[in-house]
Amino acid sequence: MATVSVIILARNEEHNIHDCIESVQFADEVLVIDDFSTDDTAKIAEEMGARVVQHAMNGDWGAQQTFGIEQAKSDWILFLDADERISEPLAKEIQAIVVNEPNKAYWIQRRNKFHHNHATHGVLRPDYVLRLMPKEGSYVEGYVHPAIITPYPTEKLQHPMYHYTYDNWHQYFNKFNNYTTLSAEKYRDNGKSCSFIKDIILRPTWAFIKVYFLQGGILDGKMGFILSVNHYFYTMTKYVKFYYLLKSKGKL
Template identity: 30%
Template structure:
């Protein structure tokens, strides 16, 4: 018997990652692979492995791919699970999900990553990252942050899901393992830092959330409160490195852990420089 779950897998040119992703989902009843006109074998692989392929055409506005899919795909089950192509559902998480969907206590569940970098689990330095990925149909949608063309994305990357209901956290891990070179990974990080720079400029104009958010059971609220404080601190690249490598014992993740923490600090530096550049250019334009 297949589980009564509908899965959404957003993709574009994911022929390397998609097979492992879909194999980890062979226990669910329905899988939609939503593509953005891939030029590799992504669609062929998805069809061969039993998924239904749907094409998404982005017009540059809102909604983006995942939110469009949530609102428009004919899901036949009450529970929807979102899995990216470079993610896999672990056996433990599978059992947690199966237990969760038979309960009416919660309408959504947060899932955390087991992040693999240079073939090693970043067990210590990157052990956070709760994401709402399992939820009841018609009770959730992605927030619109007003971010459109940054990074060239037609897919929600940093946007979070808003849930109309109660949520909890599942203990099992979603394994995140991207089969790309460091060169390609750094290209994406450069795009992310551009996105982060623009987003933080907007966040700096917003008030800091109430202290109650720090004590909330909702991981998203806690993260929002801490982020509002963090973006106002000086020396952010140094803070990133000290926090992940020393305070979170990233040094126990070996040489890949050192590289990853250094890359995280570099990401912060890139974002800070881009923020400075934007502010400086705006001030110069104002003088002109």
Template identity: 30%
Template sequence: MHTSSEKISAVIITFNEMGYIQNCIKSVEFADEIIVVDSYSTDGTFEFLQEHPKVKVIQNPFENFTSQKSFALKQAANDWVLFLDADEVVPDALREEIKTTLDNGTDIAAYWFYRKFMFKNDLLRFSGWQTDKNYRLFRKSKAKFSDKKIVHETLDVNGASGIMQEKLIHYCYKDYDDYRAKMLKYGRLKAKEDFYKERTFNYLFMLVKPTWKFFNHYFLRLGILDGRKGMVICHLNALSDLERYRELKKLEKKNELAYYLLMP
């Protein structure tokens, strides 16, 4: 357990994360508390967390990523929060950097983490992810999740930001079906976000955006150098964009139908 005067809450959200959550929890056992909000997993994740002596697990229905993470953040008892996805792992070097940074005192409100992406157990070096970074360590009193996004949620920070030198490890790809389902889910949530913002469906965008996503990540961002792994990742990331526009079209049709049914 972390012994600094600055206590840390590790916070994670889960849904059917067996195979990932065990290593994630193990990597944050240095935190003063571990809070997990589970959206009614059916694969044993909740039962595993219930039995873990260092974890406080709470079940909460999933509406979208922003609302779930905002709910989870409220459960943290400490100001410093280490907020991870269930498929992320804090390696030893990053753990020591976190502890040293807080032990020495800091005026920074939130820290960006760069991530190493893993395709199963192989490192994904390119494919558009090489510059990816996210806020993962921040003061609860200085940050909140933006209500303007419901997927790929962003953190609004009131204060200065810093960057950790060591990288977080992200096990993004378990198998084809799992990653495909994840990308389709992201696409549908992005469509809802677009719909709420009154963005309209466009056939040209449905054609151009996924094509550009694949071309950009596979060729310009060097996914081709990741071999077959890069081809699979770039294809499924582009599929997420395609699903976004398919779903947006469906939402608009449902809305039109409801409008006509309600007309006198």
């Protein structure tokens, strides 16, 4: 019988890790790659039956995920973030897939949720993420938005998983700041150029128009407007940081 390892990258996720692991009890192994959490993430994960391996991420998501693949003991890999949950129908679909389709990789639809608000368009519209694949020959590249590299043909699964995006605005803007910095550094390392007019003035305006009007953020009311404006500033901020990395190594 084919076996499945769920790989969860975590750092200070004590508020998420229990429910995350609980949603993948069908797996043969739950492997938590812990970036030296200072809270009870590792303790809770071990109490839930997970195997915890501590390993420093150092800002490199792709390398951390590849490390997780190397540590996994099963035939199949299922990547899951600590704030994501596998639905019961998806769990059953995965169990059937790993037995009957050994040489394919799978995209899973991710539906975003808040605990007390609702938004399903614009920046929070459902997307597909490549998360389920045979372990053999698979690895991950990239710092901020890593790409999973796998030699297998891909298909989409029918049932969704759920992503509980943010608990509060403090968490949201911490991630906002972190990701804009990492994106700017990635652009610099890849030798990109930056135009003040094109990238700092025009590009953010188009980003707002796209998510608010073309992708339906306007249908999500107050939250849709807030998230679309934040997407404008996210886009502008990462290019502002990039512009000044090139101009003065980030110094003002």
